[in-house]
Amino acid sequence: MWIRRLSLALPLVAAGCYSFSGGGGLPGHIRTAYVEPVDNQSTRFGIAETLTERLLEAARQRLGLQLASEDQADAIIRATIRQYTDDAVSFDAVEGQGADVFQRRVTITATVEIYDRAQDVAIWSSQALSGAGEYEPGSETEEQGTEIAIENLVQKIVDGAQSQW
Numbered sequence: 001m002w003i004r005r006l007s008l009a010l011p012l013v014a015a016g017c018y019s020f021s022g023g024g025g026l027p028g029h030i031r032t033a034y035v036e037p038v039d040n041q042s043t044r045f046g047i048a049e050t051l052t053e054r055l056l057e058a059a060r061q062r063l064g065l066q067l068a069s070e071d072q073a074d075a076i077i078r079a080t081i082r083q084y085t086d087d088a089v090s091f092d093a094v095e096g097q098g099a100d101v102f103q104r105r106v107t108i109t110a111t112v113e114i115y116d117r118a119q120d121v122a123i124w125s126s127q128a129l130s131g132a133g134e135y136e137p138g139s140e141t142e143e144q145g146t147e148i149a150i151e152n153l154v155q156k157i158v159d160g161a162q163s164q165w
Helices: 002-014 047-061 142-162
Strands: 032-035 075-094 098-116 121-135
Touching (some): 032 047, 047 098, 047 142, 075 142, 098 142
Parallel strands (some): 032 075
Antiparallel strands (some): 075 098
């Protein structure tokens, strides 16, 4: 079975239709990246630093890029957090007595760009990319919902970068 798969893949590799070089699904000449510190335009303190750390990890581990200084990198990854919300999504409202909240959702919305320095062009961008994380207020914290939302946002950035080949 594996021989058949290999025989199907070899013509694609030989024809240059698929490249194992570069990072993830990025163009083959992109081997290094600089991750700019994330700009936070939301009211939530501390999430920019966490998102920056997660993007650094994702660039190396998921996209296979080496980290480099801004002037030496093949690509620059930029992100700006535009909005942070923490909304009740499941609750039981009792007239005159408030509400019992069973589930909340943290949503982080950002603009993201992966910029190819050699070609002087954005190879992937999104103006309103969102990651969400739900948590139960009785047994979990908002910080746990925030961590899940950041991880979901980073996964969408990785998926976007990998979709470019």
